[in-house]
Amino acid sequence: MENLLATISTALPNLNKSEKKVAAVILDDPEASTQSSIATLASRSKVSEPSVNRFCKRFGASGFPDFKLKLAKSLVSGVRYVSSAVELEDTSDEFTPKIFNNSIHALSLVRDSINASLVARVVDQLVQARRIYFFGLGTSAAVATDAEYKFFRFNTPVSSHHDPLMQRMLASAGGVGDLFFCISHTGRTKTLIETAQLARENGATVVSLTAPNSPLSQACQWALELDVPEDTDEYLPMTSRIVHLVVLDVLATGVTLRKGEEFLPHLARIKNSLKPTRFSQD
Amino acid sequence: MENLLATISTALPNLNKSEKKVAAVILDDPEASTQSSIATLASRSKVSEPSVNRFCKRFGASGFPDFKLKLAKSLVSGVRYVSSAVELEDTSDEFTPKIFNNSIHALSLVRDSINASLVARVVDQLVQARRIYFFGLGTSAAVATDAEYKFFRFNTPVSSHHDPLMQRMLASAGGVGDLFFCISHTGRTKTLIETAQLARENGATVVSLTAPNSPLSQACQWALELDVPEDTDEYLPMTSRIVHLVVLDVLATGVTLRKGEEFLPHLARIKNSLKPTRFSQD
């Protein structure tokens, strides 16, 4: 368990009387607890100061100040609420931050687990490619489109495709110099896997953005495998596509940096091209 | 400025001698600073304890312990690094977390500033609508597509459109019961604003997801105005569309919750329909 508040609330039943009192006061208003001294917290919980101190040590802190520090950190880190699962009875001000927290949490997990050197090697492939195809189906189709909108800036011909037959035909026509970038949350979509294999047999470079150890990642030379926390409930939106989009941002940034300073005016020109379509800023 | 570490590093030149020494020690290893006492920090900075104390107060803390708390929080909160701006010389393990942090940061800002009751009212509109259109151009086109993929589950007819002429025609044909959902980061795209006005004149419900006080938000009855930190550099990817997607997740969740428990089997059925397209989990 990584969140102190969550740890406390799950351990709650196993605590003894005075520890329960302390836990209740802390869970009731963690923010206030980080501000108060051991004396005030003790009196508010109606226990002695050493009891509070023992409570802190039980939860892995070296003492009270250390505990407060850990508590303060856990308040910030994405999951502000003890549980971030949306409940059927939630009102809008309850479920709204939860949805945000789920995405934030997923992003920080991937940020801390992503293989940066693999990112660099995939950037290499993208830079070297003569042509780039982004393939995705379902929700990942929108991700593929977004990737196309981002990568067209680099002068390498790019396109995104959502039609499995089209994908298959393009894969069969592809060869050395072509890069096929396959996006799939599950990594188990049959047609996409077959398409990836087909492209690879023809000598094309095949990259995937997908789940670890999935059939799709095994079918590709370069697999960006992401451990995105699974959606626990039917009615919770997918966080994986958010993570995918950010990874594509990372790759696009990598390519931009590789192109170097002389490339920046080109990007500025593209940005400025939109000015006439907009009302001016006043 | 909201990040303590960033605040310190920008204020660095304006500090006097001993404060500079303290700042240097803290910036060098903030994590260690949160662990140490005022005495150790003073000796490590080669200044007196009161100097450290004064340093803390200068940065808005009530004293040293409060300062440590704030410092600890700022270490967690997304922006782990003093500067999160991508530099041209960054290697993959430097720019990768920065991109993630930018998105995380944007999400937490919007999480803390979004108007939950407005969310609830927009959900009302979405539930009541006879038909929903998602409009977006450029990057927001992909967001609109994603929204369509999400909202089709609710049995209300939905579509997304990226063609300004098509958008205009649909708006002119729309009326009471139709909901037009306009997505734009800038809120200044002329055609989209005109389309929104047109739809409104015809009695349709018009909702926007856009920048605060923009022409687009003024043209709509319901405006979800988001303060997303602007992209500072040309070569940095947009964080706004990530935020937009999450807001649409929030709205979709709101609609789902409104539909109630009896609606969940319907969602499960849709999810299961994809099974035959995938290789089984082993």
Add this chain to the structure above:
DNA sequence: CGTTAAATGTAGTTTTGTTACACAAATACT
């Protein structure tokens, strides 16, 4: 060069947290 204001340090005080120990409650064992 002297005056003044700002910056920094010293020493003492207060607050805060910790430890050792004693008492009480609960549990286990005869």
Add this chain to the structure above:
DNA sequence: AGTATTTGTGTAACAAAACTACATTTAACG
């Protein structure tokens, strides 16, 4: 059921940390 043992809790003394008032130094300016 009664005693022993363990576990839990509080009291009080102690130690450490942070803060304040004041003294000293340093720099700035006339």
